[in-house]
Amino acid sequence: MDFIGTILWPLKWVVELLLVGWHWLLSNVGLDPAAGLTWVLSIVGLVLVVRAALIPIFVRQIKNQRRMLEVAPQLKKIQEKYKGKKDQISREAMSRETMELYKKTGTNPLSSCLPLLIQMPIFFALFSVLNDAQHKKPGVGPLNQQLADQFGNAKLFGIAPLHDSFASQWSLMTAGQPYTVSVMIIAATMVVLMTASQFFTQLQIVSKNMSPETKASPMFKQQRILLYLLPLVFAFSGVAFPLGVMFYWLTSNIWTMVQQFLVIRNMPTPGSEAAKAREARLARKGKLVANDGDIITIEEKKPVTTQRQQPVNKNRAKKQQARPGDAKG
Amino acid sequence: MNGFITALVLAPRNAAVLLLRGYRAIISPLYGDVCRYYPSCSAYTLQAIQEHGLVVGSALGVRRIARCHPWAEGGIDDVPAKKNHRYGVTPFGFVVAGRGKG
Numbered sequence: 001m002d003f004i005g006t007i008l009w010p011l012k013w014v015v016e017l018l019l020v021g022w023h024w025l026l027s028n029v030g031l032d033p034a035a036g037l038t039w040v041l042s043i044v045g046l047v048l049v050v051r052a053a054l055i056p057i058f059v060r061q062i063k064n065q066r067r068m069l070e071v072a073p074q075l076k077k078i079q080e081k082y083k084g085k086k087d088q089i090s091r092e093a094m095s096r097e098t099m100e101l102y103k104k105t106g107t108n109p110l111s112s113c114l115p116l117l118i119q120m121p122i123f124f125a126l127f128s129v130l131n132d133a134q135h136k137k138p139g140v141g142p143l144n145q146q147l148a149d150q151f152g153n154a155k156l157f158g159i160a161p162l163h164d165s166f167a168s169q170w171s172l173m174t175a176g177q178p179y180t181v182s183v184m185i186i187a188a189t190m191v192v193l194m195t196a197s198q199f200f201t202q203l204q205i206v207s208k209n210m211s212p213e214t215k216a217s218p219m220f221k222q223q224r225i226l227l228y229l230l231p232l233v234f235a236f237s238g239v240a241f242p243l244g245v246m247f248y249w250l251t252s253n254i255w256t257m258v259q260q261f262l263v264i265r266n267m268p269t270p271g272s273e274a275a276k277a278r279e280a281r282l283a284r285k286g287k288l289v290a291n292d293g294d295i296i297t298i299e300e301k302k303p304v305t306t307q308r309q310q311p312v313n314k315n316r317a318k319k320q321q322a323r324p325g326d327a328k329g
Numbered sequence: 330m331n332g333f334i335t336a337l338v339l340a341p342r343n344a345a346v347l348l349l350r351g352y353r354a355i356i357s358p359l360y361g362d363v364c365r366y367y368p369s370c371s372a373y374t375l376q377a378i379q380e381h382g383l384v385v386g387s388a389l390g391v392r393r394i395a396r397c398h399p400w401a402e403g404g405i406d407d408v409p410a411k412k413n414h415r416y417g418v419t420p421f422g423f424v425v426a427g428r429g430k431g
Contacts, residue, residue, distance in 0.1 A: 057399045096405060099367035103404030111363045113370045113397040229358065 011125040013141040018046045019129070020142040036156035040247050043126075047251040050122060051259075057115050058259065062267055065109045074101055127245050156186065156243065166239045183243065190246045191238035195231040197253045201260050202227045208264055208274040335426040339416065341383040346422045349375045365403030370394050376408045379416075379424050 022045035027033040031041070068075075078101065082094040102108040129143065138145040155161050164180060166187040172179035206227070238246060268274035353371050364370050374390030381389065389408065396406075416424045 060399050096367050099403065100405055102365075103402050106402070108365050108403040110365045110403065112365045112399050112401060112403075113363055113394050115399065116363055117394060 008121055008125050008128065009140055011121050012129055015046065015122060015125045015129055016141050016143040018049050019043065020147060022046060023147070034150050034154060036154040036161075039151055039154045039244070040156060043244060043247045044251045046126070047248055047255060050119075051252065051255045054115060054119075057111070058263075061109070061111045062263055064107060065269055066267065067105075067107045068109050068269070071101060071105050071107050074105075123245075123248070126248055127241070157182070161243075163242045163244060165242045170239075186243060187238050187246060190243075190250050191234050194234045194238070194250050194253050197250075197257045198230050198234070199227065201253075201257045202230075204260055204264055208268070208272060208277075332426060339424050339426075342378050342386065343423050345378045345383050345386070346375065346424065349378070350422055365397055365401050366393070366406045367404070368407070370397050373406065373408055375422060379418055379422065380408055380411050 019042050022042035023033065023038060025045075026038050026041055031038040075098065078094060078097050081097075082090050085091075085094075102110075132138075132148065138148045143151070152163060153161075161180065161183065164183045166184050169179045169181070169183045237249070241249075264274045265278070268278055349371060353375070357371060362369075366373070368376065370390070370393055373393050374386065377389040377393075378386030380386065393406070397403075417427045418424055
């Protein structure tokens with residue numbers, strides 16, 4: 001076994017266990033074990049488990065980001081100090097000072113490198129599991145020969161083999177050999193969906209969930225570049241990767257989108273548009289709690305009238321309350 | 330002759346420098362800023378390899394990545410400097426003979 005194979009071995013084992021576990025569950029629920037859909041849903045299940053396991057890390061990051069409000073004035077000071085200085089030495093000094101501030105105040109908003117690097121081998125492990133299944137090779141653990149054969153033969157909707165990619169079909173087509181057009185259509189659809197979900201996620205963050213301090217930072221510029229770079233990556237991988245791997249990625253993207261939506265709605269970055277919207281929403285319901293525990297409510301504006309209110313008896317008062325249009329003032 | 334030997338000695342770390350520069354130019358921008366330290370993990374590894382060579386530099390890099398988890402404090406974390414500074418660094422990052430500016 002080569003070096004990379006040794007590193008990936010435990011991850012491949014876990015990926016196979018989750019995949020086979022979901023497949024077993026779905027088969028027992030009544031789905032056809034050999035159907036492509038069952039295997040696609042198993043891949044979706046795999047994503048759910050992996051992403052759910054990463055939630056605590058995400059929550060921690062969000063909590064740190066919320067604490068950014070405390071250091072916003074100091075952060076602004078640093079940004080003003082280096083305003084307009086575009087040379088490398090100033091940029092480095094600025095990053096250095098910012099990082100020092102995060103450490104000193106314990107408000108580091110960055111997510112760290114390790115979780116990201118752990119996700120990459122999972123992706124590679126899945127890729128190699130699917131690739132082996134394509135050649136009907138058994139995996140390193142729970143994916144035995146019988147299941148590998150089944151996976152290798154699985155076709156989505158009975159027509160599109162999961163181990164095929166856009167590129168493989170394209171080369172068959174140009175060589176004048178029989179090819180599956182449905183694989184190309186599904187792959188292209190997934191690229192479009194992935195790009196759309198990515199755009200939506202990024203636009204949500206950029207337009208709603210960024211504090212003015214972040215918008216002034218070089219990080220923001222990078223986010224914008226990312227927005228236009230990723231569709232290219234998706235298009236490229238959508239052509240090269242087998243459908244099974246693409247389903248992993250697509251599901252993961254959709255998870256990110258929903259997670260981001262919920263976070264922006266319920267725990268937005270302080271000072272951002274979304275935070276203001278949330279405060280307004282909560283205040284309307286009378287549920288906004290200030291830092292000291294007080295409940296803040298926005299007084300609804302009542303039309304100012306100089307006219308004296310005629311005292312009325314109980315019954316008439318009730319009737320007036322019930323009259324539509326009167327209740328809201 | 331001496332120059333050739335130096336180039337040979339520096340070849341592995343320069344290959345790694347090329348690889349890391351490629352990573353930092355193409356893959357790293359894909360997910361934006363994530364590192365909790367300054368310099369970032371990839372910049373740290375790059376500097377460590379320039380300073381200490383491929384083997385020790387990579388080990389330092391791996392140790393740094395292991396420290397860059399969500400519960401880490403982060404902050405400034407520079408590469409430990411070597412006692413005798415023998416080589417120079419080109420603007421691109423290649424390590425060359427001569428004391429240079431590095």
